Amino acid sequence: MPLPGDVALPPSGHAIAPPSLVRPSPSGDPSGPGFLPAYPAGLDAVPDPAKKASIGQMAMFGSASSPLPDLPAAPVQASAPRQAPAAAPAHPAREVIDLLWFNPASMLRIRKHPAWKDLLADVKPRPDDEDLDDDAPQGKRPSAKDRRDILAILARGKPLTVDALDQVIADAIGDDGAFTPPLALVAGELELLFDEVETLKALVAAVSPLAVRDKRLKDAVDAIHEAFKMPWVQGATSVVEGMTAQLKDALAQSAKEVNLRTIDAHVERALLENRLFQKRMVMSQTRIRTLLHAPGGGARVAAFVPESVGKELPACVRFGARVMAELRLSPDHRDKAMLRVIAVSGVIRNWRSGWR
Known part of the structure; x- marks a missing residue:
């Protein structure tokens, strides 16, 4: 029981x-x-x-x-069907090195550099090397071998950062104190600087329609027009930069309904489209002054390219770049070193997104 x-x-x-x-x-x-x-x-x-x-x-x-x-048996829940892993793209995203310009006259010295001799020994001709049409007239077109070799160094060479250039300078000073400018492959972010006078002119053009109904802004614009009548003003970059700052300040105080970023974007686009870059007389030539920044900011160095190269640069204020340059002591007291660029390439992080 x-x-x-x-x-x-x-x-x-x-x-x-x-x-x-x-x-x-x-x-x-x-x-x-x-x-x-x-x-x-x-x-x-x-x-x-x-x-x-x-x-x-x-x-x-x-x-x-x-x-x-x-x-009663609990209802069996059908498991979600396993999804097949996404197929890898046929062309995976990777950095692309786009050669923008190089100086063929520097190739002899570049090929002698011990850091790149072994690399160049492995470079093989490609079937389409001779098919490249860069619109250069006959006799001035660089050889396919020159282009192939400089592109190989820019793409496969181990670049320095801007932070490492101090040591490169120190190593180039001999026991007797003589400095021999070395070649260096440097990677970073290349910033294009705009001509100070052209920047002020573009800003005045963008602001003038607003000055019609704003007395303070009109007075600032009129003062700039009067200053430009003096021939020495356009060569005094510090004075021009001061007038630009004053005009922006007047715009900020007067036109509250105007988005200042919109004005700046308009000015920047006009300067980029017309290639109105900052220029300096360096080593007996007029050259475009740019700044090469270390990745993530911090150190930077002035990098000078020939004036004619401005037409080859992308329409971006700042972009990834690798430059082959001669490292020199700067004649400008504000900089201790500078780069005389002999080759420059853009670095596109993802070719599907372009230069962004």
Whole structure:
């Protein structure tokens, strides 16, 4: 005779195993999918046969002497179909080195450099080398070998950063103190600087329509027009930069409804489209002055390219670049060193996104 609280056994004499979907949780408490539901508060886990079962107990357990009823199997949830991994693009994104310009007259010295001799020994001709049409007239077009070699160095050579140039200068000073300008392959962000006078002119052109209804702004524009009548002003870059700052300040105070960023973007676009870059007389030639920045900011160095190269540069204020240059001590007291660029390439991080 079963004792109170015992579960009745079937004729075989073995206790009925719980349903396969009923399993204890790691904590011992029945919970979660596949576990028995928690007992309602105030309801005994197993009814006492000596007591009269309540309707709720009978509904859940039946009589105390009957075996535990089979619980309905929990619905099996279909697992989500596994998605096949996305196919790799046919042309994975990677850095692209785009040769913008180089000086063929420097190739003899470049090929003699010990750091690049082994690299150039492995460069092989390509079937399409002679097919490149760069619009250069016959006789002035660089040879396919020159272009192939300089591009190989720019793409495969190990570049320095701007931070490392101090050590390069120190290594180029002989025991007798003589300095021999070394060649260096340098990577960074190349920033194009705009001509100071042309920047002020473009700003005046953008602001003039607003000055019609704003006396303070009109007075500032008129003062600039008067200053430009003096021939010495256009050669005094510091004076021109001061007038530009004053005009921007007047614009900020007067035209509250005007977005200053919109004005700056208009001026920048006009200067870029017309290639109105900052120029300096360096080593007996007029050259475009740019700044090569270390990645992430910090150190920077002035980099000078021939004036004619301005037409080859991308229409970006700042872009990734690798330059081959002669490292020289700067004649400008504000800089200790400068780069005389003899080759420049753009570095496109992802060719699908362009120069951004």
